[in-house]
Amino acid sequence: MNLARSLIDQALTLGASYASIMYHEVDSSMITAENGMLKSYVAGKTSGLGVRLIVDGALGIAASTTLNLRTLRQRVEYAVKMAKAAKNRVELTNLSEGEAIEASSRLRLIEEPDSMSDEEKIATTLDANKSAMLEGVKNSVTRLAWLRERRIFNSSEGTDLTCELTITGFAQSCVSSFQGSMEYFSDSRSRCAGFEFISKTDWCRFSREVSETSLKAVRARVPKAGVYRIVADPDLVGLILHEALGHASEADLVMTKESILEGRLGEEVASPLVTIIDDGTVEGGYFLPYDDEGVAKSRQVVVERGFLRGFLHSRETGYRMEVPSTGNARAQSFDSKPIVRQTNFFMEAGDQSFEELVEGVDDGLYICGRGARGGEVDVGLGTFTFRTGPSYVIKRGEVGEIVRGVSISGMILETLKGVDAVGEDVAIRTSIFGGCGKDGQIARVGHGGPHVRIGRVTVGGET
Amino acid sequence: MAERLERLLSATSSAVKFGEGLGASEVEAYVTSIDSRRVVLRSRVETLYTSRTDGLGVRVIIGKRIGFFATSSLAVRDVKRSVETAYSIAKVSEPDMEWFSLPVESGKASVEETFDRETAEMEPSTLVDGAAQMIDAVNNGGERLSITRGEVSVARLETVIVNSHNCNSHREETFASASISVKAEEGGLKGVSSEGQQTRSWRSLDCSSIAQMAAERASRVIYAEPVVGGRMPVVWCNKLFAFVLGIMFGGTLSADSVQKGRSPWVGKVGRCIASENFNLVDDGLLRGGLGTREFDDDGIPQRVVTLIDRGFLQGFLYDSYTANKERRESTGNSSRDYRSLPTPSPNNLILQPGRIESGELVEDVGRGLYLVETIGAWLSNPISGDLSATATNAFLIEDGELTKPVKGVIVSGNFFDILRHKIDLVADDVHNLGSTYSPSVRVSEMKVTGE
Numbered sequence: 001m002n003l004a005r006s007l008i009d010q011a012l013t014l015g016a017s018y019a020s021i022m023y024h025e026v027d028s029s030m031i032t033a034e035n036g037m038l039k040s041y042v043a044g045k046t047s048g049l050g051v052r053l054i055v056d057g058a059l060g061i062a063a064s065t066t067l068n069l070r071t072l073r074q075r076v077e078y079a080v081k082m083a084k085a086a087k088n089r090v091e092l093t094n095l096s097e098g099e100a101i102e103a104s105s106r107l108r109l110i111e112e113p114d115s116m117s118d119e120e121k122i123a124t125t126l127d128a129n130k131s132a133m134l135e136g137v138k139n140s141v142t143r144l145a146w147l148r149e150r151r152i153f154n155s156s157e158g159t160d161l162t163c164e165l166t167i168t169g170f171a172q173s174c175v176s177s178f179q180g181s182m183e184y185f186s187d188s189r190s191r192c193a194g195f196e197f198i199s200k201t202d203w204c205r206f207s208r209e210v211s212e213t214s215l216k217a218v219r220a221r222v223p224k225a226g227v228y229r230i231v232a233d234p235d236l237v238g239l240i241l242h243e244a245l246g247h248a249s250e251a252d253l254v255m256t257k258e259s260i261l262e263g264r265l266g267e268e269v270a271s272p273l274v275t276i277i278d279d280g281t282v283e284g285g286y287f288l289p290y291d292d293e294g295v296a297k298s299r300q301v302v303v304e305r306g307f308l309r310g311f312l313h314s315r316e317t318g319y320r321m322e323v324p325s326t327g328n329a330r331a332q333s334f335d336s337k338p339i340v341r342q343t344n345f346f347m348e349a350g351d352q353s354f355e356e357l358v359e360g361v362d363d364g365l366y367i368c369g370r371g372a373r374g375g376e377v378d379v380g381l382g383t384f385t386f387r388t389g390p391s392y393v394i395k396r397g398e399v400g401e402i403v404r405g406v407s408i409s410g411m412i413l414e415t416l417k418g419v420d421a422v423g424e425d426v427a428i429r430t431s432i433f434g435g436c437g438k439d440g441q442i443a444r445v446g447h448g449g450p451h452v453r454i455g456r457v458t459v460g461g462e463t
Numbered sequence: 464m465a466e467r468l469e470r471l472l473s474a475t476s477s478a479v480k481f482g483e484g485l486g487a488s489e490v491e492a493y494v495t496s497i498d499s500r501r502v503v504l505r506s507r508v509e510t511l512y513t514s515r516t517d518g519l520g521v522r523v524i525i526g527k528r529i530g531f532f533a534t535s536s537l538a539v540r541d542v543k544r545s546v547e548t549a550y551s552i553a554k555v556s557e558p559d560m561e562w563f564s565l566p567v568e569s570g571k572a573s574v575e576e577t578f579d580r581e582t583a584e585m586e587p588s589t590l591v592d593g594a595a596q597m598i599d600a601v602n603n604g605g606e607r608l609s610i611t612r613g614e615v616s617v618a619r620l621e622t623v624i625v626n627s628h629n630c631n632s633h634r635e636e637t638f639a640s641a642s643i644s645v646k647a648e649e650g651g652l653k654g655v656s657s658e659g660q661q662t663r664s665w666r667s668l669d670c671s672s673i674a675q676m677a678a679e680r681a682s683r684v685i686y687a688e689p690v691v692g693g694r695m696p697v698v699w700c701n702k703l704f705a706f707v708l709g710i711m712f713g714g715t716l717s718a719d720s721v722q723k724g725r726s727p728w729v730g731k732v733g734r735c736i737a738s739e740n741f742n743l744v745d746d747g748l749l750r751g752g753l754g755t756r757e758f759d760d761d762g763i764p765q766r767v768v769t770l771i772d773r774g775f776l777q778g779f780l781y782d783s784y785t786a787n788k789e790r791r792e793s794t795g796n797s798s799r800d801y802r803s804l805p806t807p808s809p810n811n812l813i814l815q816p817g818r819i820e821s822g823e824l825v826e827d828v829g830r831g832l833y834l835v836e837t838i839g840a841w842l843s844n845p846i847s848g849d850l851s852a853t854a855t856n857a858f859l860i861e862d863g864e865l866t867k868p869v870k871g872v873i874v875s876g877n878f879f880d881i882l883r884h885k886i887d888l889v890a891d892d893v894h895n896l897g898s899t900y901s902p903s904v905r906v907s908e909m910k911v912t913g914e
Binding site: 048078 | 509534
């Protein structure tokens with residue numbers, strides 16, 4: 001990109017010691033059906049260019065949606081002036097060693113989104129929506145979404161990267177009622193893939209199953225509160241790891257002592273059965289071969305057989321903690337600053353079958369993350385509370401009746417130390433419908449793991 | 464700058480013409496251009512941002528079928544492609560039987576102090592000085608204080624709306640804001656406080672005193688503790704009560720939620736829902752108000768809407784679409800982002816002041832709570848009225864005096880019940896939190912769960 005080269009030269013001439021350019025383009029569409037009717041079809045495209053520069057140790061970001069050289073130059077000039085005005089008042093920014101990379105990485109698609117006509121897309125959404133409208137379902141919402149994202153990164157160090165991906169997804173939510181009580185349940189499936197993911201899946205069946213689960217859940221009882229031995233499904237394992245451990249392993253929070261993992265490198269933080277990885281390119285996850293500082297995303301072992309081995313770094317935190325970046329610097333868009341984020345954060349497989357995990361539970365619960373309704377985490381204290389999705393009772397080694405209104409809470413490190421068996425079946429999921437929020441920025445992530453059995457977990461329910 | 468306006472006008476009018484040329488029965492183009500400058504800080508200045516972001520949302524209507532597309536690029540080819548996409552979406556959409564037309568009564572009201580030249584053309588050093596003032600104010604407060612996050616920013620916003628009827632409107636606004644969170648630590652204990660100010664001009668911000676205020680409050684609650692709970696009078700400070708009003712009324716007084724049956728106020732117009740001292744208006748013309756504009760996001764002039772008069776519910780907030788559904792006039796409350804379709808929401812939601820000074824709210828309280836800051840209030844439910852918050856910065860009131868600092872108690876009650884029976888005093892100290900304005904109020908009785 002000549003534009004990029006010219007802006008980098010301008011920044012260097014004005015006194016910057018480093019400059020990088022990120023062009024970011026997102027094309028997104030979503031079709032929503034509600035109660036048998038097409039509710040909306042909205043689409044949009046955002047694109048823009050951001051310049052990140054360091055002047056006398058001050059970090060400035062200049063951005064514009066107008067890609068004309070004159071406008072961009074004015075922005076860069078203003079950013080340099082701000083940086084110079086802040087001299088002596090700034091927290092000095094420096095980056096860890098970086099190497100110049102030239103690469104182009106495009107996720108391969110089999111079917112382009114355009115291969116399916118608008119009429120077919122609407123029909124697919126409507127058919128699934130109607131399949132979910134079983135007796136007792138008060139509200140059925142179905143969404144079909146697809147998005148193409150392109151990032152181009154250039155830096156004064158000579159890096160020149162292009163990354164392109166497509167993600168598609170389908171979501172169903174239902175409100176069911178039974179004898180005056182209501183239950184909301186939703187589930188979705190997304191893939192970094194083309195429309196082959198949509199055209200080759202039976203979405204009517206998917207939506208009907210979501211509907212059936214919500215109808216079963218609304219009739220279900222709430223389990224008695226207490227401490228249980230549980231089997232957690234991959235969705236719940238992913239959710240807990242991402243929120244309670246993943247954020248704590250982000251080096252910026254470690255540096256400001258906001259993380260419970262601060263000062264614990266090399267310590268035993270989980271059961272020896274537990275190994276936790278952050279990887280930019282895994283089956284089922286989001287596609288992140290490079291980060292937004294132009295660093296190749298490495299496979300980072302965070303926990304190895306129970307021992308804390310490393311944190312997630314950007315070049316900024318890497319410099320401060322004297323380690324290389326792990327390729328975890330991500331920016332929501334061209335106008336935001338890359339900050340330390342997880343990519344695909346998950347637990348590695350063990351050797352137990354699902355049946356073996358359940359057999360080991362005499363009186364407990366099989367708790368599922370599908371349809372989880374959020375929660376609260378204190379990264380500094382390591383505490384968590386989640387309202388999970390509809391779950392199941394386990395009696396004498398067998399999965400039994402469905403239960404609703406389950407929440408779990410605990411201390412993350414105690415919970416991970418309590419893992420007494422790990423399944424052989426890893427499932428990692430990402431989502432087009434949501435993302436993880438930090439410092440006002442949203443990032444798409446992947447998370448998951450195998451089924452896991454945990455010795456003692458506090459379950460909230462009926463008291 | 465004229466060149467920039469030219470660009471916005473050309474993008475919008477060409478979009479409308481092009482859409483009409485394709486055969487659309489109505490077209491609307493809504494465009495915004497935002498210049499934003501921002502300094503983020505902790506104990507020192509951290510990051511300096513400057514950006515210009517444009518956005519265009521195109522609504523294309525074919526009969527009663529609606530298509531929408533949004534783009535951040537105003538380049539001629541992208542504008543054209545956006546209209547084409549919106550047109551093709553309209554073609555495959557099902558007709559909206561309740562569609563009447565795009566707004567036809569466009570115009571401009573007269574407003575004051577919504578644009579400030581100095582703020583629009585801010586010098587880089589001025590903004591950095593503001594950040595430095597905040598840092599200094601906290602540092603001067605002593606070693607135990609630190610800033611966990613701070614920000615100063617200014618923005619200039621230009622909006623143009625053009626539609627197939629007679630709408631062709633342009634407006635220009637400025638915003639300035641400063642916010643800070645401070646932590647005070649001593650002997651292993653800590654207190655936190657956040658403060659902020661949002662205005663229309665840089666001149667009316669006071670960065671130093673915002674930081675000082677947060678620093679003082681954080682220090683004050685280092686040793687604060689929960690107190691014995693029970694039922695007691697609770698005084699809510701102006702900005703905090705503004706936050707509660709925003710949650711409870713921000714969405715529920717919108718005609719959209721009323722028409723969809725999602726508001727607790729369905730069927731309550733003309734009924735008494737609050738005490739006699741409770742007067743709520745939406746004043747879209749308030750001088751210098753954060754939500755004051757000549758026209759709303761449909762292009763319709765903003766106005767003053769009485770919502771609750773001496774306790775009686777008077778009506779709801781309408782945009783053009785929801786007004787058309789009921790064959791009535793819009794109240795000028797259309798609000799949107801270029802990426803989305805408009806919905807009705809408050810412009811400046813104002814709880815009218817009472818006649819007493821805020822100090823009088825505590826005078827005859829034997830034992831009560833004076834709330835300054837809370838967390839978790841956003842989890843309150845505007846449909847059921849369940850209101851609950853955990854105090855992070857409060858005082859115990861004993862015999863008409865603020866005695867000891869308090870934190871960690873949970874204050875709860877039902878907002879509908881409070882509104883109807885328990886707001887016994889309303890002070891005269893109106894302050895804004897964004898575009899919601901409230902005085903401090905006293906609630907005669909709430910449940911406080913403490914030690």
